[in-house]
Amino acid sequence: MDNSLYRLVYYSRNQIGDDGAAFSSNVDEILAKSQVNNLRDEITGALLFNAGCFAQVLEGPLERVEAAFERIQQDERHGEVSLLAVDPISHRYFPNWAMGFIGTSEAHAKRFADVGSSSGFDPSRLSGEQIHTLLRDLAIEEEAA
Template sequence: MASSMYRLVYYSRNHIAYDEAVFASNVDEILANSRVNNERNEITGALLFNAGCFAQVLEGPLDKVEAAFERIQQDERHGDVSLLALDPIGHRSFPNWAMGFIGRSGMHAERFAGIGSSSGFDPSRLSGDEIHSLLKELAIEEEAA
């Protein structure tokens, strides 16, 4: 039923110490836990980290998406968590990703690192639709690579 499927878009500030090894370990832990929880809860989505911010899209049943967002808000690794959109959807944009991490490959990590410094990428200045479109476009590129 289309009305029972929702898309939530948020951004948050990184509160993980920016030691490369500590950061990588924390992101790996976030992704591993998210993938297990999201698969169990029928949630799909994608996560982008750039310029000290996380931007994420979650898709699935409303109660499950809201529960996942509540866990994120309580996670001390995320600060200034801001909900940008929560809308009913007719279909998923990330049907194959329990939680995709955009920018994992060396080529993409280098590309996305430049987005923040050259454009001032700041998800607080983007709408939920803009973040969703960006992540969808990058996910398509990531899957094609």
């Protein structure tokens, strides 16, 4: 198997619903399953939720990142799944994150308010690089806290 690293960036629409408890439970389930799968598959990355959308960066071996993305596309909790980028990378940007979740705290909401105001946090209006940079910067802040 080719051990080259790749970064895959996508966004999807929240199909879970607006109920806070149901949403929280589903996100917890997504994260728990992702962390198990990603540790097994040597995938790292971060997941952002805001304004009814998910945006995610996955990094690891291409075959495994593509398999994870295929599972996401089949998951009924994600709608309108859109691939933004698949690029080779020289190193991991989320080496300590089997799957980090960003987007529920007020601090994170303030941090990407400038992106939200310019795009309405409509990931379809953001590039894969913009989403990657946003998540990377938020992950660095989270690790420093």
